[in-house]
Amino acid sequence: MPPAPFDETSSIRIVVADDHAVVRDGLQRLLEEESDFHVVGEARDGEEALARTRELHPDVLLLDLLMPRTDGLEVLRRLRDSRAAVRTIMLTAAMDKQQIRQALELGARGVIMKTSAVETLVRSIRCVMAGEYWVDRSTLADLLQARQQVEANKFGLTPRELELVA
Numbered sequence: 001m002p003p004a005p006f007d008e009t010s011s012i013r014i015v016v017a018d019d020h021a022v023v024r025d026g027l028q029r030l031l032e033e034e035s036d037f038h039v040v041g042e043a044r045d046g047e048e049a050l051a052r053t054r055e056l057h058p059d060v061l062l063l064d065l066l067m068p069r070t071d072g073l074e075v076l077r078r079l080r081d082s083r084a085a086v087r088t089i090m091l092t093a094a095m096d097k098q099q100i101r102q103a104l105e106l107g108a109r110g111v112i113m114k115t116s117a118v119e120t121l122v123r124s125i126r127c128v129m130a131g132e133y134w135v136d137r138s139t140l141a142d143l144l145q146a147r148q149q150v151e152a153n154k155f156g157l158t159p160r161e162l163e164l165v166a
Contacts, residue, residue, distance in 0.1 A: 012129055015041045015056060017049035017075070018064040018091070023114075027062065027091075030118050037125070046070025050078055053086050060125055063108075065092040065099065073099065076106035087128045091121075100135070110134035 016027045016039055028039040041056045043049040045068040053061055061079075065072040072090060079086060089110035090103050100111050109128040112121055113136055124134040 011036050011038045012060060012125060013038055013040045013056070013058040014060045014062060014125070015039070015043065015049070015052045015058040015086075016062045017043040017046070017052070017067065017072075018062075019044050019067045023064075030121075031125075034122060037122075044068075046072065046075045049075050053079065053084055054082070058086055059129060061086050061088045062091045063088050065090055065095055065103075073102055073106060076103060076108055080107040089124055089128055089134065104133070104135075112136055 014031060014037060016024050016031075018024050018027070021044070024042045024044070028042065031037045031039055040058055041052040043052045047069045049061065049063060049067070050070070052058075063072045063075060067075075070078075072092070076088060079088065087109045088107060089112060090100075090108050091112055091114060093114045095103070095111065095113075103111060110124050110133060112124050112134065116124075116136065120136075127134045
């Protein structure tokens with residue numbers, strides 16, 4: 001079931017899923033400085049992220065990629081399979097192109113690096129709540145380059161052959 005349209009007069013309910021307590025606590029404090037953000041729960045591993053999402057029905061799940069018990073991609077897969085109405089933003093220290101593509105295919109609405117500014121995180125949440133997708137610029141450039149290589153290589157050419165053709 002897709003997420004319901006967002007009513008801008010209500011608060012944005014958020015669950016933060018990260019295996020580091022200081023990150024969860026810091027994110028909660030930073031996010032709750034926004035008058036319309038409310039952190040309704042937190043999770044320290046993938047299994048807790050699934051349980052909190054099913055229990056609390058947040059609007060947004062901030063989900064770390066690398067967590068104990070169940071990683072972020074598997075959480076996305078299970079949420080997709082259960083048709084949970086939550087907008088998930090992957091919040092990660094590092095993610096390769098394939099993981100980004102896979103996360104978006106599994107239903108993530110955004111990907112943001114932990115090195116991003118707080119204002120960027122806030123904008124990403126608002127963007128996702130508006131029904132759009134959010135991907136960091138550096139991540140997007142890598143993703144587009146990888147997509148172009150896949151498209152260019154649909155004829156089975158080697159990288160050197162592609163270079164010569166270009």
